[in-house]
Amino acid sequence: MNPTTTNPTAPNADPPQTHQVHEFKYASPLLACRFDPKGENVFASAQDFSIQRWNLASGKVTPLVGHESWVWTLAFHPTTGTLYSGSYDGRVLFWDSAAEAPTPMRTLEAHQGWVRTVKVSPDGNLLATCGNDNLVRLWNTADGTHLNTLTGHANHVYNLAFHPTLARLVSGDLKGVVREWDLATGEELRQFDASPLWKYDAGFQADIGGVRSMAFSADGKHLACGGITEVSNAFAGIGTPTVVVIDYEKGEKVQQWLTEKKFRGTATGLFFLASGAAIGSTSGHDGGHLLFWKLDAPNEFFDLKTPEFLRDLDLHRDGLRVAASGHGGALRVWQMTAKA
Amino acid sequence: MKCDYACGSGEHTLERRRFLGTLAGAAGGAVLGLPHMVRAAMPELAADQKRILVVYLSGGLSQLESWDPKPKTDTGGPFRAIPTSVPGTHICELLPYTAKQMHHLSIVRSVNTKEDDHGKGHYCMTTGRRKEPAADYPHLGAVAAKLLAPADLPLPGHVHIASGGGGGSSSNAAFLGPKFASIMLGNGNPPQNTTRPDGLSEAADTQRNAFRLAANEHFAKRRRTADSDAFVSSFDQAKQLMERREVFDVTKEPAADLDRYGKHEFGRHCLLARRLLESGVSCVQVNHSNYDTHYENFDFHIEQLGEFDQAFATLVADLVDRGMWQSTLLVVMSEFGRTPRINPYFGRDHWGKAWSVLLGGCGIQPGAVIGKTNDNGTEVADREVDHGHLFHTYLKAVGVDPAQKFDAGGRPIPVADPAAEAITELLA
Numbered sequence: 001m002n003p004t005t006t007n008p009t010a011p012n013a014d015p016p017q018t019h020q021v022h023e024f025k026y027a028s029p030l031l032a033c034r035f036d037p038k039g040e041n042v043f044a045s046a047q048d049f050s051i052q053r054w055n056l057a058s059g060k061v062t063p064l065v066g067h068e069s070w071v072w073t074l075a076f077h078p079t080t081g082t083l084y085s086g087s088y089d090g091r092v093l094f095w096d097s098a099a100e101a102p103t104p105m106r107t108l109e110a111h112q113g114w115v116r117t118v119k120v121s122p123d124g125n126l127l128a129t130c131g132n133d134n135l136v137r138l139w140n141t142a143d144g145t146h147l148n149t150l151t152g153h154a155n156h157v158y159n160l161a162f163h164p165t166l167a168r169l170v171s172g173d174l175k176g177v178v179r180e181w182d183l184a185t186g187e188e189l190r191q192f193d194a195s196p197l198w199k200y201d202a203g204f205q206a207d208i209g210g211v212r213s214m215a216f217s218a219d220g221k222h223l224a225c226g227g228i229t230e231v232s233n234a235f236a237g238i239g240t241p242t243v244v245v246i247d248y249e250k251g252e253k254v255q256q257w258l259t260e261k262k263f264r265g266t267a268t269g270l271f272f273l274a275s276g277a278a279i280g281s282t283s284g285h286d287g288g289h290l291l292f293w294k295l296d297a298p299n300e301f302f303d304l305k306t307p308e309f310l311r312d313l314d315l316h317r318d319g320l321r322v323a324a325s326g327h328g329g330a331l332r333v334w335q336m337t338a339k340a
Numbered sequence: 341m342k343c344d345y346a347c348g349s350g351e352h353t354l355e356r357r358r359f360l361g362t363l364a365g366a367a368g369g370a371v372l373g374l375p376h377m378v379r380a381a382m383p384e385l386a387a388d389q390k391r392i393l394v395v396y397l398s399g400g401l402s403q404l405e406s407w408d409p410k411p412k413t414d415t416g417g418p419f420r421a422i423p424t425s426v427p428g429t430h431i432c433e434l435l436p437y438t439a440k441q442m443h444h445l446s447i448v449r450s451v452n453t454k455e456d457d458h459g460k461g462h463y464c465m466t467t468g469r470r471k472e473p474a475a476d477y478p479h480l481g482a483v484a485a486k487l488l489a490p491a492d493l494p495l496p497g498h499v500h501i502a503s504g505g506g507g508g509s510s511s512n513a514a515f516l517g518p519k520f521a522s523i524m525l526g527n528g529n530p531p532q533n534t535t536r537p538d539g540l541s542e543a544a545d546t547q548r549n550a551f552r553l554a555a556n557e558h559f560a561k562r563r564r565t566a567d568s569d570a571f572v573s574s575f576d577q578a579k580q581l582m583e584r585r586e587v588f589d590v591t592k593e594p595a596a597d598l599d600r601y602g603k604h605e606f607g608r609h610c611l612l613a614r615r616l617l618e619s620g621v622s623c624v625q626v627n628h629s630n631y632d633t634h635y636e637n638f639d640f641h642i643e644q645l646g647e648f649d650q651a652f653a654t655l656v657a658d659l660v661d662r663g664m665w666q667s668t669l670l671v672v673m674s675e676f677g678r679t680p681r682i683n684p685y686f687g688r689d690h691w692g693k694a695w696s697v698l699l700g701g702c703g704i705q706p707g708a709v710i711g712k713t714n715d716n717g718t719e720v721a722d723r724e725v726d727h728g729h730l731f732h733t734y735l736k737a738v739g740v741d742p743a744q745k746f747d748a749g750g751r752p753i754p755v756a757d758p759a760a761e762a763i764t765e766l767l768a
Binding site: 028029047048049068069070072087088089113114132203204205206207208234235236237283284285308309327 | 399412414417418419420503629630632633634635636638640642643644682684685687
């Protein structure tokens with residue numbers, strides 16, 4: 001799904017000290033999750049079409065009801081707190097996330113089919129969306145005005161990331177084709193290769209994989225694209241989680257993160273810590289894991305097995321907490337420092 | 341009929357018949373293949389010749405993402421139900437083209453085969469019976485080739501079209517014999533070895549065949565058997581097949597039709613199915629693969645049904661427009677459905693307990709919905725049926741009495757399982 005932008009001034013986390021600090025249970029399996037910009041609440045969408053808001057301090061839960069399909073992706077405006085949610089039916093809804101009982105403020109018929117990712121630009125002006133109609137679209141975050149449609153992908157577009165300092169957007173699709181767009185002109189500038197994340201399984205006669213997670217490093221020098229690779233059985237999703245790391249200036253792959261034990265699963269969430277290390281969540285036949293990598297090594301330097309399969313991951317604005325949504329209906333928050 | 345086999349037996353008369361006539365006029369319970377049932381030669385496809393088209397969705401189509409959606413339930417998944425051309429009938433939004441053809445089609449939503457194994461489920465659905473250690477039963481297509489094909493049909497009566505480079509015939513005719521087994525058109529290509537090898541001149545081929553015929557004639561005068569007849573027959577069939585090889589060449593169809601069906605393999609295969617049915621093949625099965633979606637069921641159903649929908653709906657519309665619908669039975673089946681429960685990998689697993697089959701065309705009431713499942717699709721709630729009921733229904737729809745018997749080496753075997761019966765309210 002879609003990670004937030006890393007806060008470059010956040011203090012350094014200490015991954016091996018990671019421990020759980022919150023667990024919020026819900027009756028339906030969870031999908032996407034996000035902290036709000038103030039870091040006071042955590043939101044998660046569920047397979048019952050709702051979004052749930054949990055207050056981190058009190059644990060109070062508030063439902064956001066309005067979608068008519070699964071909500072696959074969430075994003076916040078960095079200052080207004082407006083929540084943008086995208087669903088399988090092509091719609092993006094705007095919400096006042098801080099309202100006592102939030103209701104949809106605006107509905108965009110954003111895509112034909114599944115909205116895979118919604119993202120807000122670092123300056124808060126642009127909302128970018130992508131979906132199964134092979135399109136990337138840009139909108140005004142304030143009033144939902146459609147600004148541009150970026151065409152060129154030949155397959156479902158799975159993920160987006162705004163560059164943290166440049167007026168650039170990247171989009172990654174089912175076949176691991178990553179396109180770089182100039183936000184001022186809407187022109188495609190370059191393509192990057194993340195094809196290790198895709199395979200056509202001739203036995204199954206279907207494509208498997210895609211850019212399932214995507215993040216820029218805080219300094220914008222590296223772009224990471226996560227997913228599944230070395231698929232041996234598409235029927236059952238037997239493959240290993242991986243992250244393709246691209247040197248943004250050169251446009252070349254400089255690393256491919258894997259797991260030391262070759263876990264079976266998919267990298268479902270991904271972002272960089274302020275230290276330059278990266279954290280990813282995985283889900284698959286070997287369960288859920290929080291994995292931590294460094295740029296100079298292909299395998300993780302720390303692995304935390306989680307109680308259930310992880311569907312999405314988010315980094316708190318303090319840079320020290322992560323939240324993950326699980327198939328079992330639990331939203332968990334971990335602290336990446338030593339216990340007090 | 342005089343028997344002149346070396347063994348003196350008359351039983352082989354049945355076995356040597358390549359294309360026996362339809363049983364539409366035959367008395368119930370009669371053993372098939374008796375001389376009085378042999379139809380007159382049919383030089384051209386008769387308007388009332390019945391055919392069967394099976395669209396087999398390998399791996400197990402999800403009923404929830406197709407014919408029996410349960411939106412906004414704990415099992416329903418993310419997709420919406422959309423209205424169809426039949427008021428009140430909804431199907432999954434992944435099938436918008438098919439939705440417009442539903443007034444020609446009918447859904448059975450209450451199938452419970454109690455079978456979650458791929459091989460056993462496939463056997464149940466294609467033979468109408470459970471697999472038994474001591475018995476083997478013919479595929480629906482073999483039954484159609486035996487009972488529906490005209491005596492003089494120069495083409496195989498039972499053709500499967502599937503992905504993969506393979507070809508040749510299979511062994512799915514059981515006691516009916518290999519003549520009725522399916523010819524596989526791997527990748528939709530014509531049957532293998534149906535062109536004269538480059539190294540063999542036409543003159544040499546003619547000379548070679550003349551010698552073969554002379555040898556056969558000499559042999560038959562004293563030692564003719566059913567096996568030797570079958571051997572001779574296979575050459576005759578191969579010769580006719582080679583002369584009609586273009587029937588299998590889908591590129592002979594107009595380019596505009598290729599566009600309408602979709603520029604992908606399944607589209608070409610559906611168009612080839614139309615071509616074969618028009619040529620008089622009694623049963624054509626088109627396989628589409630793969631729906632065994634234990635992982636990311638929703639992504640894969642988008643991809644697979646994205647191919648299926650337009651090609652399939654176009655095929656239905658064409659069969660209707662070309663006047664073939666009333667004589668062609670259509671069945672869309674899998675080996676089973678998929679679990680209502682969504683697993684941790686967004687997948688659905690095998691589920692024979694409550695799923696759906698789509699039918700239409702010859703002998704089938706259009707626009708019907710038979711049976712139903714409960715609110716979240718975990719059980720059949722009304723009019724439970726299984727593969728046996730469906731098989732009886734297929735036969736009834738094309739005018740075959742399911743109670744009639746095949747002669748399997750002197751042993752009478754009912755065409756369909758006597759323990760089951762047709763879904764009569766589905767029949768036109």
